[in-house]
Amino acid sequence: MIQRSVIIGCGAYLPERIVTNAELAKQVETTDEWIRQRTGIEQRHIAADGEKTSDLALAASKNAISAAGISVSDIDMIVLATATPDETFPSSATRVQAELGMTRGAAFDVQAVCTGFVYALNVADNFIRVGQAKTVLVIGAETFSRILDWSDRTTCVLFGDGAGAVVLQAQDSEGTNRDRGILSNHIHSDGRHHNLLYVDGGPSSTKTVGHLRMVGREVFRHAVANMASVLVEALEFNGLSPADLDWLVPHQANRRILDSTAQKLRLDMEKIVVTVQRHANTSAASIPLALAEAVGDGRIQPGNVVALEAMGGGFTWGSSIIRW
Secondary structure: OEEEEEEEEEEEEOOOEEEEHHHHOOOOOOOHHHHHHHHOOOEEEEOOOOOOHHHHHHHHHHHHHHHHOOOHHHOOEEEEEOOOOOOOOOOHHHHHHHHHOOOOOEEEEEOOHHHHHHHHHHHHHHHHHOOOOOEEEEEEEEEHHHHOOOOOHHHHOOEOEEEEEEEEEEEEEOOOOOOOEEEEEEEEEOHHHHHHEEEOOEOOOOOEOOOEEEOHHHHHHHHHHHHHHHHHHHHHHOOOOHHHOOEEEEOOOOHHHHHHHHHHHOOOHHHEOOOHHHHOEOHHHHHHHHHHHHHHOOOOOOOOEEEEEEEEOOOEEEEEEEEO
């Protein structure tokens, strides 16, 4: 028998304020039709003044812990994926730890931008597999609205704020792809593509926070290729094919990327969880937000094969295969 990580609870949180495309069209030269046609996005949630990434993460975490039916005292570790922490240090994960009243174990952040949740899930899964943790809270949380150039219509329309969380717990498994839990994770990066998607600031370079910069067309091309290839990698590793998937929960960057990836894999769009129209791109929060929605409304059922995939700045990309 081996220890396998099983997701026993999901939670989500979205800020109260909703910004529609029509509202953005009053601020920058764009239209609702232009945004919908190119991205599929209709609206996004924006954090309130004073509402921090850790606040969003805390709310999502409480929902996940409640759904899991555990207490905070059961949690051994918190892994928080974010590119927009409250402060340079300490980690936002430790802020969540304190607010939850968790006084043991460990808490830390992981930064892989939009692939952050898959990276964090990989880290947490490894801790469970080697026996260093039994129950781990994994969070993806972002306040990307704080790093956007609101005069740049090519980027400010794409992103939103939010948080999602899952509770992983160790369970005995025989190690087959028929057993519940995370079957495998696959992560990659290629730093040569830095200038295609980055933030032009930081404490050791400009001493300012900076704004997000992106070469959209090139990012789109890489996203479709990398997300398709890393999903095939994960499926082949587990002796599965796209036809074996019950649900694909991808990073919600752009509806056209989701459509193109599905076509490349010959995957039915009915099997893909899509929330980008309401959430926009919430970076590391997008997958756990979509996952929580699909679990909450009953689409994802016990025994289902669920795949996660993402690509983000760095470039980073990755995938996970889960038997629900």
